[in-house]
Amino acid sequence: MSQTDTVNRRIVLAARPRGLPVPEDFRLEQVEVPEPADGQVLLRTAFLSLDPYMRNLMDEVGPVYAPRVELGAPMVGATVSRVIASRHPRFREGELVLGNAGWQDFALSDGSDLLAVDGIDPPSLALGGLGMTGFTAYVGLLDIGAPKPGDTVVVAAASGAVGAVVGQIARLKGARVVGICGGEEKCRYVVDELGFDACLDRHEPELAARLAVACPDGIDVYFENVGGEVFDAVLPLLNIGARVPVCGIIAHYNDRTLRDGPDRLPLLQSTLLQKRIRMQGFVILDHYAERFEAFRRDMLVWLRDRQVLLREDRVDGLEKAPAAFIGLLQGRNFGKLLVRVAET
Amino acid sequence: MSQTDTVNRRIVLAARPRGLPVPEDFRLEQVEVPEPADGQVLLRTAFLSLDPYMRNLMDEVGPVYAPRVELGAPMVGATVSRVIASRHPRFREGELVLGNAGWQDFALSDGSDLLAVDGIDPPSLALGGLGMTGFTAYVGLLDIGAPKPGDTVVVAAASGAVGAVVGQIARLKGARVVGICGGEEKCRYVVDELGFDACLDRHEPELAARLAVACPDGIDVYFENVGGEVFDAVLPLLNIGARVPVCGIIAHYNDRTLRDGPDRLPLLQSTLLQKRIRMQGFVILDHYAERFEAFRRDMLVWLRDRQVLLREDRVDGLEKAPAAFIGLLQGRNFGKLLVRVAET
Incomplete structure (x- = not known):
């Protein structure tokens, strides 16, 4: 048809x-x-x-x-x-x-x-980039993640619609940005074209160990849009005062039941406590009225100046x-x- | 000796x-x-x-x-x-x-x-009340929990040093306050003396069902200082936009290993996302410089006017x-x- x-x-x-x-x-x-x-x-x-x-x-x-x-x-x-x-x-x-x-x-x-x-x-x-996915990156990173110059920001799905923008904005704010994505070609793109400081292929073994090496000063902001094994690798590296905007957990969208234990919910709670971590879910529909105008204005400048590539x-x-x-x-x-x- | x-x-x-x-x-x-x-x-x-x-x-x-x-x-x-x-x-x-x-x-x-x-x-x-525990209640509730008039605030360990102050401040801010504590005598004290709107005895069966009845409009702020079964009862009742300051998880301090599964870490993540919940650990030592003076000033007034009892x-x-x-x-x-x- x-x-x-x-x-x-x-x-x-x-x-x-x-x-x-x-x-x-x-x-x-x-x-x-x-x-x-x-x-x-x-x-x-x-x-x-x-x-x-x-x-x-x-x-x-x-x-x-x-x-x-x-x-x-x-x-x-x-x-x-x-x-x-x-x-x-x-x-x-x-x-x-x-x-x-x-x-x-x-x-x-x-x-x-x-x-x-x-x-x-x-x-x-x-x-x-000028719509929902760019706006999601902007609000989640800036309003919840609040990266400071010198912070280490980790972005999963780093070559994706949201992740690529998150990482580029974080770089503009002076952060060191480590991406994680699937495959060597995407990793190369993220580093060579988008200017991330490093990128890890999540299909290669020992993700947790490689992430620890790539983040020698720990992680200050983790932009969560994946969940699963990526989050498992991130959790022990989160610094005191880290921020974790939760935008999506695509690794779990197809789960039909909870996975086998042990139950790590208390582990997550105790990590949030001991490290004073702010973890916050957001849904971009909530933020159009208050933030869309600022986003459009900033993003148009970044695109014009080729500071953000899409x-x-x-x-x-x-x-x-x-x-x-x-x-x-x-x-x-x-x-x-x-x-x-x-x-x- | x-x-x-x-x-x-x-x-x-x-x-x-x-x-x-x-x-x-x-x-x-x-x-x-x-x-x-x-x-x-x-x-x-x-x-x-x-x-x-x-x-x-x-x-x-x-x-x-x-x-x-x-x-x-x-x-x-x-x-x-x-x-x-x-x-x-x-x-x-x-x-x-x-x-x-x-x-x-x-x-x-x-x-x-x-x-x-x-x-x-x-x-x-x-x-x-004028020191660490009162200050913990003040900062966690006001700076992270941010209760609004009409909000439902749930406080665990409600008769304890922190919980009792959390609930009383939340009442002063116009919230409806539901306490949870261990034993009938403590519950009676929390309602009759401290003015909580309701209090549940966590030793009685069916805590989750009773909490749902006590919070017909869901939960906007949960001040977490317990974890364990209380958090399990709270989680499904959290409203969109809820705030969860994490002050302690006493139920887990003596855990030597993670408890049996299923693994509910992804469940917590997806709840944070879908409900746009802010969950944030804090350690009161971090906040003396910026907030202790305001706390002392407010608390001295509340104690003088018997708006907060200790x-x-x-x-x-x-x-x-x-x-x-x-x-x-x-x-x-x-x-x-x-x-x-x-x-x-």
């Missing part, structure tokens, strides 16, 4: 995943292109953002911070879309907007969730979204993962 | 405890009363403070935030002492000072760790310190535990 102007292809949740999603958990459907009512716009998706948080929304139980995806309903997701018909006074036909059309070619909106994509070039940046991992075609998303959960992307659904 | 003016009785660490300390881990010794050199004062202990943190300092390994007690050395501890001989220009014979003489009748000091106990009546308050649990005689300390770790004290070593 390729894209047309007359059919709305959409990818719906066919089954709730058990652990890592499989292609059969998704279904590509064709439905009619909807008609905008008065006060609505019809959007055509140009870019769809794929992000790890979507995995949680596919589950039937467990805590989520956005509405779950119902069985049979389209997968949700942020998009850059073109307004192709407008019955809304604020939007004109032809303009590009940031919205939440989800995994489909067309969608309606009443405009309340739309933002103009003015002067952002390429417009897909509104989904990445890398997109683009997949062409809506039908490839499920496989790309599954790969994202396995760490197969390299940079901000986007699906180009239609030409902009 | 009773107290005399010519012998220094001191309680030393005889053996490193395996789990809960036993009386044989301590030894009462008699040594000569030391002579002050130039620039020193000789102190005679009036009150010795007994506090849970001392348990950690008795271990050979594991993280500590103050120097460990060496085998054969006197147990450490804060004291209110009288200066009985002074070769130091800042201190005169006869005055009472707050210091760190440890578990002994006499000690020398160069004055650098001494504070005058001016106008504090009774002077033992300098070790409790209860001391006094034990008479240095030789009783080991048994009292073991009881403290078992929750047998009722209020701030002090040893009266000599008449003031």
Whole structure:
């Protein structure tokens, strides 16, 4: 099923995943292109953002911070879309907007969730470095991590959409930055292109020992977006007064039960106490009102001056979204993962 | 061995405890009363403070935030002492000072760790409500917990030296306060005397279910000084944006190994993330310079106006310190535990 102007292809949740999603958990459907009512716009998706948080929304139980995806309903997701018909006074036909059309070619909106994509070039940046993932890096690192010059900042998933920005901002703030990511090529990119001070390949053995060597002064900020073995390697190296913004724990999103013991919850508590560590979860949706403007202003300068570089991992075609998303959960992307659904 | 003016009785660490300390881990010794050199004062202990943190300092390994007690050395501890001989220009014979003489009748000091106990009546308050434990409650609750009017604040060890003050300050800030402590008598005291809104006896069955009933709007601040089953009951009730100052985890101080699984460390991480919780350990020694003055000012007013009530649990005689300390770790004290070593 390729894209047309007359059919709305959409990818719906066919089954709730058990652990890592499989292609059969998704279904590509064709439905009619909807008609905008008065006060609505019809959007055509140009870019769809794929992000790890979507995995949680596919589950039937467990805590989520956005509405779950119902069985049979389209997968949700942020998009850059073109307004192709407008019955809304604020939007004109032809303009590009940031919205939440989800995994489909067309969608309606009443405009309340739309933002103009003015002067952002390429417009897909509104989904990445100038959008949710860049903003996540900015708020988590600066408002919770609060790196000081000379601090050691460790970033997992360092070549990913969030991690790469975290590390570059930390460098701008004078910190020493150690990345962790999967594979030699990503490590080389992070050091050679993005200017991290060091990067460790998490696929190589003895991660904990190598991390200890790479952080001779301990760790002052750990930006947590992975969990699992990376966190296990980080925990004993955290310094007194360390800050741990918790942005995601992708290593656990597919867990169906708790892992075997011993129970290390008290160990984490006692480490937080003895080392006076601040560990704080955050969800970027909470911070738009108060911080988005400052973020946009700073990030536009950093991008213009090439102090922050961004890398997109683009997949062409809506039908490839499920496989790309599954790969994202396995760490197969390299940079901000986007699906180009239609030409902009 | 009773107290005399010519012998220094001191309680030393005889053996490193395996789990809960036993009386044989301590030894009462008699040594000569030391002579002050130039620039020193000789102190005679009036009150010795007994506090849970001392348990950690008795271990050979594991993280500590103050120097460990060496085998054969006197147990450490804060004291209110009288200066009985002074070769130091800042201190005169006869005055009472707050210091760190440890578990002994006499000690020398160069004055650098001494504070005058001016106008504090009774002077033992300098070790409790107007000293370390009150200050711990103040900083942890206000600076990390940040209760807002209408918030639900849960305090474990609610009749203890720290918990009782936490709950009363939280009430002053307009929060609804639910205490947890061991035994019906303590619960009654916390509600009837201290004005907590509710208190649960942790020895009764079904703590988690009872806590859920007592906190119909969830928990906004949990002041952690216990860990163990109390934290297990609290965790699922924490609200979005909750704050968890971690002051102590007395339930685990005697653990010799991690408890059986499953491993709930990832569960704690994912709860912090999904609920945007700030969990932060703190050690009160870090905060004297910046916050002690404000604490003293506020607390003096609250005590004068009887907005904060304090209860001391006094034990008479240095030789009783080991048994009292073991009881403290078992929750047998009722209020701030002090040893009266000599008449003031």
